[in-house]
Amino acid sequence: MLVSQYNHILVVISFVVAILAAYTALNMAGRVAGSQGIAARIWLAGGGVAMGIGIWAMHFIGMLAMDLAMSMSYDVAITALSMAIAIVSSMFALWLVSGEQLRLRRLLPGAFVMGTGIVAMHYTGMAALEVSPGIVWDKTWVALSVIIALAASLVALWLTFRLRYEAAQVALMRLGAALTMGIAIAGMHYAGMKAAQFPVTTHMHHHGINGSWLAVLVSVVALSILAITLLVSMLDARLQARTTLLASSLAEANRELAQLALHDTLTRLPNRILLEDRLSQAINKADREGTHFALMFMDLDGFKAVNDAYGHVTGDKLLVAVTKRLLLPLKGQYTLARIGGDEFVLLVEVSGPDDAASLANALVRAIDSPFSVDPYELVVTVSIGIALYPHDGKTDREMMFNADAAMYHTKHVGRNGYHFFQPSMNTLAQTHLQLMNDLWMAVERDELRLHYQPKFHAPAGPILGFEALLRWEHPKQGLLTPDVFLQLAEKTGLIIPIGNWVINEACRQLRAWHIQGHTNWSMAVNLSTLQFEQPSLVNTVLDCLALHQLPPESLILEVTETTAMNNPDESVRVLTELTNAGVKASIDDFGTGYSSLLYLKRLPACELKIDRAFVKDLSGESDDATIVSAIVALAKTLNLKVVAEGVETEAQQAFLTELGCNMLQGYLLGKPVSAQAVEELCHSPEMVKNKL
Template identity: 40%
Template sequence: MQHETKTKYYRFDYVRFILPYFSIIITFSFVVIQPWDDKFMLIGLVLSLVLLFLRQLYMWKDNQVLIDTYEQLTTQLEDEVEEGVSALSKSEQRYKSLFEDHPDAVFSLNMNGIFQQSNKACESLFTAYYCEVTSYSLQHFIDPQDHELLKKSLQITKEGRPQTLEIRTKEKEGYYYHLHITFIPIFINKEVVGMFGIARDITTLYEKQKQVEHMAFHDALTGLPNRRKFEKDLKTILNLAQNNTNDVAVMFLDLDRFKKINDRLGHDVGDLLLIEVAKRLRGCLRSKDIVARQGGDEFTILLPDMYSEKSASFIAEQILTILNKPYFIKDEELSVTPSIGIAMYPDYGTDVTELMKNADMAMYRAKANGKNRFIFFSKEMSIAQNEIHFLEGELSKALQQNEFSLEYQPQVNTKTKQIIGFEALVRWKHPKLGIVSPAQFIPLAEETGFIIELGNWILRTACLEAKKWHNQGFSHLKVGVNLSFVQFNHAYLISTISKVLEETELKPEALDIEITESIAINQNHSVIAKLEELQNLGIQISIDDFGTGYSSLAYLTKYPINTLKIAREFICGITNSPLEEAIIASIIKLSKELNLEVIAEGVETEEQWKFLHEQNCDHIQGFLFSKPVSSKDVWMLLHKKTTV
């Protein structure tokens, strides 16, 4: 349309240019031809006037086109301006939503890190405990220990690269904010002129994570470090000890007669006794010493910077004296004595495993020699290692001689109290030694590689038993089978499980493979691939003993799992502390949000069950319902429809 108007305009302009000259030529011609004829002259003037009129007419039309074009351009420009204003208004509204109304602290900094703009959340975050942010640098509000980290992140952002970091604010009345900050460079004409920042207050999340970590590495009952924390600290101390000449002593302590007190007076009294023992142990040790609860009535003690066995003997004597004093618990006067085994670094152990093993061995020697004493590990005690070698030799024969059996611990629905499945647990009854603890032979089986053969037998036996349950009308039941680290990493794991399911005709969804969270954390990509293969077969995947390893909630979103089994270490503490109950509730809530089923292990009291029921925990497992039972007793439980 604009092109047509332009063409027409140039045609009119050409005609308008010719007409005046043409009228003059006509007039002049008439004057020259008939200068004496007035009539002829009049005709010439009339023609000139007509031509001049036509010229004016053309000019009027030409001007009209220009006016129309101007009006069109004006209208178009007004539309464009209106659209621009509308777009600008929308852009401003979006900016306000992003900047002003953002729930996190949003701000802009100049190239020197000085605040230029900040939203309400930012003002609220910093002014609540500090001062107005205007004209202050971000560094002014940050803990000095994090200044270098902040400077490094700001410098990288100035170079045009976004950055994220976690830092904390300055201490104010004993309180810190923990912040997760994202820096984004501001470009104008391809130059960085400043940066935007988004700061999220993660203090609550940080504190909860610290609480979870504390629970993972501390005993819920006594508050002492647990075995994992003790071994971690011992490893650190041994690394430091390599650089000095001082010895390190590791003590294994077991309470004599504790089981009798527990059986006679109940677990409540037993727990209170353990708490008092823990207090006394902490009270008689140096600040640098570490005491931990191994489990049950066993404690471990780490004594760094020992000059000799005599120094360790002095502390052991103090422990014997303080623990031999009577205990007054619930109107009962109680008496327990300790048996202590001591292993010295570097003479009788240079690593965590060897020192712990030798101290444990010395403790059993102390018990055998009359209890209520301490004994140092000696070379003569290593003869006891022969028993370990003996067990190694007996393992392979045990399978051939049918010395292994499986027991099954029921898992029940928390609300209906009906059995939904069983966990298969291996037992070894030796013809001479009697019952051998899994804690003894499973590590040996892993070390020797026998765990693959034993694990295959456990898997096949458990699947055959589950198939029998299904054939008898209990088709809803599933069976849980634990996989060790060695088994999980075996090259033929997937094909072995597939073959067993095919041969036993057990539905894949009835098999629940249980792995520890340490397996999941340590390998990442290879673990995910193998778990996905298992899930593609229809097999259920459970994370066993959650909370006893790394206790990272984040990895739960990365791994293809169906069920989370909360470790008994967490469960035994839920009635002792509101904080621990809150942590358990958070774990259950998170699992629900991730569509994971939850099984609580080690449930032993009605109070624990009631709490788990209130928190909508799916299933429970523990002595409150039943101890592990033989396959024969499984049938009795099923047919009696036993409930909690």
């Protein structure tokens, strides 16, 4: 027998190719398993070809490494057949490990098929050698090579399945697996080569492919194919990881958007949109299963006063604290939603009215105790209206409307409690709703009116100006005062266009009086909190003055103390801008809020108006007299004029004049009247005597 020797460089190259083929297999398995449809089939075909060529190249380079001191040639067809077997076996292996599971009953037959394929590839390649007489095979080594092939296939399939996905924690394990698989594949090949024995009389045919120059060519081509495949696989894996990260980020962004769209940003409770969806689901479930639920409409009592007195920041903190307390008694299936402002709605499954009453009572008691909102101790209560399904409504709109009606009934009968809906409550709710609808049309229908209350130089004249007071000439209910509809206007936002109409109409009327010769008269207009916060306020006022050709100093804008202190810095800025243009500012209802003397000094006001609450019970030794005296003294120190409103008796008139009030206003001197009545008053002998 000829003694075979090996080219050590080619042997090393064959091992490198085997290891690289194994590492490529691990990456290809991940690409096939992580893809779907056409992409998965492309990766399966491309990966199988690359992996098969790599295994075949290792086998072929190993054969070229054998040096028998003679020239060797190969049959082209048989050589190609051995490559095809390697490629098909590789595709089968990739297909096998790309499934979701690889149980033992699938792993063992698969390892047998793949091992048989590798054995077939090897011995088919050996058959391509053109020798005569044929190769003599050592059955022991042949059997050993088959065992190695089967064992290597079993280990390779198991490792490839376990390590197919890219992950930082398996990187070293994947490299170790590639080394193990490469050595096992190469070991099988060289065991098979050891089984081949060539007789001394063997003659090599010199036609076919000469192997002397093929080693380098096959090595370079195989390594290139494997390297390119591996590079494409790694780039695709990185791209997929990046895509997955972007998809995850997008999904998180969508979740956040859904959270913002369906939840209140302050309290994190469901908003009106989500509540309506849950309410529809609750109705469907109740109809389907014959169950009951309660809808509780809740509104905080006294929250607006807190918000006005302490500002929106404190109000927001109070709402968060209220939310936490409302959640405490709740159990089971429920949805607590905030639908705006200080309004909350609770949707909760109940067994009957008693269950709903018990829960409502617990909610009232939870809110009733004071709230510690640093640095204040705040007190609010809650009014609750309860509607039960299906007794109090068949649709979501009916349930909401009736629960709201029950809540308004609670407010009207004393607040800080709860009431179940009764059909009679709809009368009040419908009247309330109709009034709101009528108010939307009041401006278009020219139903708003201004009455004017004169302001007298103390003690009794002459008239220095008027305060414009809003009235609504309702087509059915007659003349309505602001206490009936102003809260509705503020709640719906109508206060903005109504307030702008008041400014314009007051300026128009004042211009008419100036033309009649009363050029010394001024006009005072009240600004609501919402109107005062509008960015367009300054332009609106200046445009009205320009339109009606009025001197700016003839207009006085009255801002309540609470409104001015709501955002002191912004109030200073707005009033400064107005007074720089010549418009005067007055602090209305002074003494009823929580003024900071520091900000009061900075506010560019020309006068203070003493609230009628202090004038009502005024007497020489009363607490109100002490407060009024202090206000007058403070105003004089700040060079502000003092206007006292609500003067109804001669005693009040004399006392306020003695204290030093500059102007008086009240029913004793003049009630609010229409513009026409003012003109008639101007022609009366008494007014002419007082020179108006």
